[in-house]
Every structure is written in C-alpha cells, then in structure tokens.
Amino acid sequence: MPTVAIIGPGAIGCAVGGPLVETGREQVLFCGNTAFDRIHVTYPTGPAFEGPAKSVTTPQDLAPVDWVLLCVKAHQVPGTAPWLRALVGPATRVAVLQNGVEHREVVTPIIGDGSRILPVVVQIPAERTAPGVVKLTGDPHLVVSREPLGTAFQYLFNKSRLPVKTTPDFLKAMWEKMCLNSANGSITALTERDQSVLRQADAAELARQIILEAMSIARAEGATLDDSLPTRIIANLANAPGGGNSMYFDRRAGRDLEYEARNGVLVRLGKKHGIPTPVNATLYALLKNLKPRPSA
Ligand SMILES: NC(=O)C1=CN([C@@H]2O[C@H](COP(=O)(O)OP(=O)(O)OC[C@H]3O[C@@H](n4cnc5c(N)ncnc54)[C@H](OP(=O)(O)O)[C@@H]3O)[C@@H](O)[C@H]2O)C=CC1
Numbered sequence: 001m002p003t004v005a006i007i008g009p010g011a012i013g014c015a016v017g018g019p020l021v022e023t024g025r026e027q028v029l030f031c032g033n034t035a036f037d038r039i040h041v042t043y044p045t046g047p048a049f050e051g052p053a054k055s056v057t058t059p060q061d062l063a064p065v066d067w068v069l070l071c072v073k074a075h076q077v078p079g080t081a082p083w084l085r086a087l088v089g090p091a092t093r094v095a096v097l098q099n100g101v102e103h104r105e106v107v108t109p110i111i112g113d114g115s116r117i118l119p120v121v122v123q124i125p126a127e128r129t130a131p132g133v134v135k136l137t138g139d140p141h142l143v144v145s146r147e148p149l150g151t152a153f154q155y156l157f158n159k160s161r162l163p164v165k166t167t168p169d170f171l172k173a174m175w176e177k178m179c180l181n182s183a184n185g186s187i188t189a190l191t192e193r194d195q196s197v198l199r200q201a202d203a204a205e206l207a208r209q210i211i212l213e214a215m216s217i218a219r220a221e222g223a224t225l226d227d228s229l230p231t232r233i234i235a236n237l238a239n240a241p242g243g244g245n246s247m248y249f250d251r252r253a254g255r256d257l258e259y260e261a262r263n264g265v266l267v268r269l270g271k272k273h274g275i276p277t278p279v280n281a282t283l284y285a286l287l288k289n290l291k292p293r294p295s296a
C-alpha cells in the first residue's frame, strides 16, 4: 500500500487527505502542529465523510514515504524543512499544493532535487474549522501537468471523490489561478469583506487592474492567457458560494497572510522583466504593514 504524508493538515491538507482516507487505498499520515484522530470533510453537495485519521506532531522517528503532499501556506514552507528531511528519501515524490507560482523554487533548496517536485493548482474552496475538520464551499478539483509525475499523482486519487485533471499547458493553469489569487486575497483581506465586495463597480475595477498587471507578468514568463480572463475571474469571484477565500479567512483569524506569494512575487518578477506593477506594489506594501491582530 503506498504511503502518503500530508504536511500541513489545514483546509487543503484535510480536503485532499479526506478522500484518500475514504478510499483506503493508501496509508495516510497527517503531519502538523496539532494532533487529531478523526477527519471530517463536508461538501456543498453529497454526503460528508468522517473517518479515523493518523496524525503526528513531530518528525522524530519518521521514515521516507512514497508521496509527500505539502499543503502549508507558501510562507510556512521553510518551517517544514524538518518534516521534509525526515519524509523525503531518494524515491519520494513531493506534490506542492499551493497558490502562487513558486512551488518548485521554494521547495528545491530544502530537498535538493527539483525533478521529483510536482506543482499542483488547487481549486478547492475550503475552510478548516477545527483540527481535522474542513468545510468545502464549492466543488473541488486539482490540476497538474500532463507528464509522468502528474499522471502518477492523478492515479493516487483514482476512485476517490477528488478529481485530478491533467493539462498539457500547466503554465497557463498556474498563472490563471495566480491572476485570480492576486486580486481576491488582497481586496478581501484589506476591506475585510468577502468576495461579494467585487459586485461594487470600484472594487471590480481595482480587481481588473490587479489582474491586468498579473497578466503582463504571466505573459513575460511565457504563459498564454486570454484577454477575457479579468472579466471571467471577477464574475466568478463575485458570485462564488460562501464568498470566502484563504487569505480572507486568515485575516479574520489574525493569522499571517500569504501576500508574498500572491502580490510580492508580481512586484519581484515585474522588476526582473522591466514591467511596472504599481497596483500590486501598493497592495503588497499595505498587506505587509497591516496592523497585527490577536489570533482568534
Ligand atoms: N483554503 C482554500 O480555500 C484554498 C487554499 N489554497 C492554497 O493552499 C495552500 C494551503 O492553504 P490552507 O490549507 O488554506 O492553509 P491552512 O492555514 O488552512 O493550513 C495550513 C496548515 O499547515 C500547518 N502548518 C503550518 N506550519 C507548519 C509546519 N511547519 N509544519 C507542519 N504543519 C504546518 C498549519 O497548522 P497551524 O494552523 O496549527 O499552524 C495548518 O494546519 C495555500 O497556499 C493556499 O493559498 C488554494 C486553494 C483554496
């Protein structure tokens, strides 16, 4: 039976771990800061899943596994080095389930071999409400590159209720998601209003400007994007069920925000390509300097 370790059993860690536990085809270990012994996933449609879960809070005594699914926020990756050192052996494959475009760049320095790293685009609107408990507010799926590593990852979820799609143009899929995440996280965290704020014309126009900058960077990085993208993203976000997103939940709970991976990266890449990014630079400065609030 393949062994799978999920580092970071938060919203996404539990949303992907639940279906694996449910099918029972892999041995799943949740690796995080808080222990739990049951996993509970609720879906917008269809029955919930609840089952036993094995979790650990220290990498001590762990051996390499077949698959590591890294599901922490981008800024939490360096803190997972002790887990990765214990769990990654010469044959381990590492899927990075994260927003942003730097999946491979942040993990390679820790494990030292980029060829076994699989970036994953995560299309799972979800919120963790307690250790091991996650609520999905929309239908989930994951997207990976159509290559042997991606196909092996897809097979891991075979017969589970989490669809994994493969694409021949992963760069496009990753940057389309990045365009969305540059806008929805920043605007909702700063306004402290859910995505329905994008029904306001001025907020929608701000989102459009953020996305247009992100698209310029994406194209400079080689992604092929359609001009209709901003309109599609804004309409989808404004009408998304629940209206939340991970950065909005983090701001409300007083947790650190993933602004570096969503807006800071655009400013950095803008400098690299000589493309001005005044809107994202402004958001980045505001998000970085938000007054900390006590964790909920
Ligand atoms: N939530 C969503 O709807 C979506 C999220 N994403 C992306 O997926 C990624 C994960 O987000 P999400 O699941 O929401 O984040 P969460 O904050 O819900 O989960 C992160 C988990 O990682 C744990 N963690 C933090 N540091 C460590 C560490 N050093 N070792 C082990 N565990 C650690 C946290 O524990 P603790 O809380 O105890 O610190 C928490 O359980 C992000 O890049 C996000 O942008 C993408 C699509 C949708």
Ligand SMILES: CC(C)(CO)C(=O)C(=O)O
Pocket (backbone or CB within 6 Å): 099, 122, 123, 124, 125, 126, 181, 184, 244, 245, 246, 247
């Ligand atoms: C919910 C979703 C999929 C889109 O906003 C997301 O990426 C996030 O919450 O970070």
